[in-house]
Amino acid sequence: MNSKEALILFLRNPVAGQVKTRLAQILGNEAALAVYEQLVELTQKQVNVLDLPIRLYFDSIPEFVSNKWGNKFSAHLQTGQDLGSRMANAFLETFETGAEKTVIIGSDCPDLETKHIREAFSALDQSDVVLGPAVDGGYYLLGTKSHSPELFEGIPWSTDRVFGITLEKLQLSRKNVWILPKLNDVDEASDLDPYLRSGKINL
Template sequence: MEKNKLIIFAKQPELGKVKTRLSESIGEEKTLKIYLELLEITKSVTYSLDIDKIVYWNHLTEVLFGGFGSGYRAEVQEEGDLGWKMQIAFQNEFQTNPNKVLIIGTDCPFLTTEILHKAYQSLDQTDFVLGPARDGGYYLLGMKEFSPYLFHSIPWSTKDVLSLTLAKIQNHAKTVSLLEELDDIDDINDFNYWKSLN
């Protein structure tokens, strides 16, 4: 068994192409600064983990952010919807027979290193681990073996993502651990809530 892995899904920080719902309220330039801050938070909470860390970018470029630096491998997301992108990423990473694999995005400033440790530990007891997001999705998914059915027939970016994923796990007679519920930063209300806590 290889050591545990962490997949990080990220977009290159390009003006007008990140957090578009938020940019409708505060403008593209301020939104880009916020997205760069979210990337730095994601790096800060994952950097110390003694695992294989792989950033799956929407595309690679040397001109922009490019990567998280040493300790992170860079890959490119597959073309398709979010489910297909995640399915192929998990498939790629399970080819080397790791122990456990988690996936996160870069939208959750409330994620902590401790939560990630807890997610890996949870997989000692259950087949899957999920971090519920308040909008009905999830900020984290983890598994011990490649399970592509979790990504099929899910209406991504809707309030039903988590409930339908849990139903799929139950239908396959598998077990799941749930982490604490956290907020993603998608729109101005999420952003205002986050900044009100700082």
């Protein structure tokens, strides 16, 4: 296992009414929970084949962690006042373990594949930062070789400006940035349509 690389996966505990709340407004809490669990499973399948430590960061202490993750995972608690500070703290903790390349992802992107994550780690050999832009204006992946809390400060999270402002910060600081392919993520009910039609997600 390559301990110089580490993958952070941000997760919520699978509790009805506390996950995919925008979906729940249309589909109901139980259906939104079912979608969330399928998104996590899709992500799990892609990351499980990676030969590196997987650090699962939960929004609250989980009652259990599925043994499907295998012995590569470790469970941690997100700490911080907002998403930015929670991600910054997760990066800091991960770099303190001795990791030299760290990539963070969530579980909202059903099109994320192992190849995208591998490309991100490889790109860090020649770039300072890797970003995976989402169609909705956010990003589904961020990778870096050093703790960079400034990347998470002053960002209007959950808006269509997240990727653009983050990229602008990097350009102003003259960082070399690698951009991955743009992918969809699932936040709204309309985002689900292509995945329901393909059978990738079921209700």
